Amino acid sequence: MWQRYQNGLPNTVLQYLTIDRGATTLAAFTYGRSVYSIQLPGAGGFGTLPTPPNAPSGLGASAASSSQVSLSWSDNASDETGFKIERCSGVGCSSFAQVGTAGANATSYSDTGLAASTSYTYRVRATNGGGDSAYSNTASATTLAGLTTTPLLGPSANAAVTSSAGDNNGFEGSPANAYASDGVFATDASSGTSTATSCTSTAKDKHDFYNYGFSIPGGVAIQGIAVQLRAKVSSASSAPKMCVQLSWDGGTTWTAAQTTATLTTSNATYTLGGAANTWGRTWASGDFANLRVRIINIASSTARTFSLDSVGVQVTYQ
Ligand SMILES: [Ca+2]
Ligand SMILES: [Ca+2]
Numbered sequence: 001m002w003q004r005y006q007n008g009l010p011n012t013v014l015q016y017l018t019i020d021r022g023a024t025t026l027a028a029f030t031y032g033r034s035v036y037s038i039q040l041p042g043a044g045g046f047g048t049l050p051t052p053p054n055a056p057s058g059l060g061a062s063a064a065s066s067s068q069v070s071l072s073w074s075d076n077a078s079d080e081t082g083f084k085i086e087r088c089s090g091v092g093c094s095s096f097a098q099v100g101t102a103g104a105n106a107t108s109y110s111d112t113g114l115a116a117s118t119s120y121t122y123r124v125r126a127t128n129g130g131g132d133s134a135y136s137n138t139a140s141a142t143t144l145a146g147l148t149t150t151p152l153l154g155p156s157a158n159a160a161v162t163s164s165a166g167d168n169n170g171f172e173g174s175p176a177n178a179y180a181s182d183g184v185f186a187t188d189a190s191s192g193t194s195t196a197t198s199c200t201s202t203a204k205d206k207h208d209f210y211n212y213g214f215s216i217p218g219g220v221a222i223q224g225i226a227v228q229l230r231a232k233v234s235s236a237s238s239a240p241k242m243c244v245q246l247s248w249d250g251g252t253t254w255t256a257a258q259t260t261a262t263l264t265t266s267n268a269t270y271t272l273g274g275a276a277n278t279w280g281r282t283w284a285s286g287d288f289a290n291l292r293v294r295i296i297n298i299a300s301s302t303a304r305t306f307s308l309d310s311v312g313v314q315v316t317y318q
């Protein structure tokens with residue numbers, strides 16, 4: 001029949017069909033026309049469908065981020081062509097839909113583009129030309145919370161460091177002017193008592209700012225702290241810079257310092273730390289009630305006047 005169509009012949013009433021003794025040719029005999037035939041396939045016939053593969057097992061799901069869940073499973077099949085991954089969302093959900101596939105012998109899959117703080121449940125099955133396996137067990141994971149960044153907050157209290165701190169008077173001129181970015185400055189004139197340029201030198205003026213009024217929820221993970229200074233200096237020579245240290249216990253203990261670029265005679269913004277910079281320690285939510293920011297003015301000259309417009313802090317947590 002196949003050959004008849006191939007030859008473009010008209011429909012023909014068959015007289016009879018034969019299959020030869022070796023079962024390799026199917027022949028159709030018609031009235032008044034030739035014999036048409038097709039070759040039969042060999043042993044195995046036209047192709048026996050395989051049985052569906054064994055089901056995967058041991059499916060596990062874990063949140064990799066606020067938008068990604070990682071799956072892993074055991075591959076129990078030797079004849080699969082791949083795996084089908086199905087997902088539903090919401091606690092206790094049961095309305096699964098296929099969201100992806102994995103190749104033969106795969107044992108993992110990353111599901112991306114998910115919503116934060118959301119429960120997802122998964123199941124996986126193997127597949128081949130014969131059909132799909134039974135499903136694996138189901139496994140659930142809840143994506144992590146998204147990042148939250150506070151507003152940039154300013155302090156409402158300050159205190160000069162009065163011993164082992166250069167002139168021991170910090171920003172002696174209107175230190176409260178550093179609470180807000182408004183072009184009005186706290187000033188530290190002729191700063192320091194030596195040409196040392198180390199942030200930890202006792203010859204450098206130091207000043208603490210605090211009472212930032214943060215309200216960080218309990219149980220979150222602090223991801224980073226950004227300190228934003230607005231500042232200028234009377235002369236940019238002698239490498240004038242500001243060092244910043246943070247304290248989480250009201251000034252008893254301090255982080256290592258981070259340092260601005262060389263200041264200029266124009267008011268400019270300097271950001272130290274950042275959304276993914278924890279200043280070398282693990283912070284707790286409660287630490288921010290006791291947060292202090294210490295500014296240390298350094299230059300290889302004692303003739304520099306440092307002007308600080310603002311010392312803002314922004315916290316990123318998850
Ligand atoms: Ca396999
Ligand atoms: Ca001073």
Ligand SMILES: [Ca+2]
Binds near residue numbers: 177179181182308
């Ligand atoms: Ca100001």
